[in-house]
Amino acid sequence: MAASFVAHDPAFADIVGANPTIDLLVEFDEYPFAHEAGVFFENADNTDSLYITSNRFLRPGTEDEQIVRISHVTLARHGSDARTAATTVHTEMTAVSEAVPTGNGGVNFSYSFAEGAAPEDAVLFCAQGSRAQPSGLYAMQVAAPNKVELVLSDFFGRPFNSVNDVVVATSQKAGPGSIWFTDPPYGYEQGYRDRPMLPSQVYRYDPVRKSMRAMADGLGHPNGICFSPDENVVYITDTDWLHGSGETDDARASTIYAYDVISVSGEPFLANRRLFAMADNGIPDGIKCDLHGNVYSGCGDGVHVWSPGGVLLGRIKVEGGAANFCFGRDGEMFLLNETRLWRAQLGSVKGALLGI
Template identity: 35%
Template sequence: MTYQIDDPRFRDLIIGSARLDHLATGCRWAEGPVWFADQSCLLFSDIPNQRILRWSQDAAGGPGAITTFRQPSGFANGQTRDRQGRLVTCQHGSRSVTRTEIDGSITTLADSYQGRRLNSPNDVIVDSHGAIWFTDPTYGIRSDYEGYHAEPEQPVRGVYRLGPTGQLDCVAGDFLQPNGLCLSPDERILYVADSGTSPQHETPRHILAFDLAEGKLSNQRVFARIDAGVPDGIRVDVQGNLWSSAADGVHCFAPDGTRLGKILVPETVANLAFGGARRNRLFLTATTSLYAVYLATNGAQRP
């Protein structure tokens, strides 16, 4: 296991003897990990292969067995659970955010805004009030590899909030390509990764922070910058530290934006999720593979 320690505080967050576990491989682009504590399993997406996979600690095929949860998946990408424990998924193929009901049926929650189709919803979270927040870049419509090639209809690549009453609002639109997002433990800050790459623009390589109050965002600022690749999926722990995917692994930032260190991974990490019985195991979807590592901190849970 290889760590890069940039700040002594990072030593209190890692377990030096913990190894990086290689749990699965064979994906084309692994994404969207979400932990199901009540089932001791992790669901994650393999976008180009149009499937959602299930890794289980207690599978019939033995610990760590991989099974297919859904195929075709509609080019599923980011995923989370709502307050009732239902799976919420961003689907490039249908350019929508969907919910899998307890009986297995699928409900479309959002697929358009102001009469125009969404671009390709990418990542999603649910706050303690039940509001759904998601990003809408154009990755899923740029080619037929991770969705279906199409021209964008929305004037911006934005962040959206779907309120508990069903009201959909574009709450921020100043991005090249918004990607991963997460909330601080007290839900007073929304973090959004901008992973945009374009021949016409300089790659941002940063994570933005917004103050959040009553569903409204303000005080946009750069929280942190990634020095290897671009930020994609992001998560916070109980202490408010932010963990970001990157080309060389996972970067950890203190609440003040100071980079504390890195977990170095042999593949580009796309997304991550805290899980395990105590939420102290960090699962990583990295290009072709699923990895995990135990930490000395725990993932934040919504109030």
């Protein structure tokens, strides 16, 4: 079966509801268009948007030039309730795909694209970079002409390795508007970045104060990152099990760590690192919470769901797994499955990021 719901704990029924479904929205075989990011925008006209990044693939006509493209999926709702409304799906590659070099994770963002201008809806993309273009954080304007600006590319002059995933804080404790992101060495291992000049770490950037800090180290390949709903906990995945060469090592971490966000001298720190969960299939890549604090991560056989206490509640299985996913509205979840984009309809859960 291509997709299914598997319960490991009775509490999974409260998440998926009485009649969960999963449908194939888009299938496209020319390249793996549905790999990372998954940034959802709910629009007032019942035409929602989803921005996703492809996996790396060779530019047509070349033998060794690896590129990533960004797709914009438009979901036209024919009805006000996502659970019952028919949906027309349109997919296109944005004109600015390669202005974000080797794009990966992303998050909803508000950004001023001109000095003195009002902030507007944007996607903050992680760019893994290339030999010629820096890794870092890039803001992409959602409205046409989809302008792209480099927000950050180095740690006090030392270039980032391959920035992978990002989340923006809203709480006072974590620092409202601060940007938290991971930086593993995948670009070097996969042959499109120079040798790392920084350890594999997690960083925090305050765009108002222009301050930059390393927040967590000791990780082999820090990858996905998200906050608990109250932002008292940060979850970070370590995907050291999978190296950029494609080599795997069962003795290395395929793990989600939890950290408490504490305040010291008025500034946030990460403390009390603990093993929250280990993925039994593949790696825990993209990671998100719902409003009840349950933790979801894209793994080798689909999306796994844990309770706030680290108990595996169940999994949404899709053949080939899901590197990433995102919540839509009214219990929707979009699963990125390389050449396929799936939509699962769950119960009454809402993603903590947007709360819709």
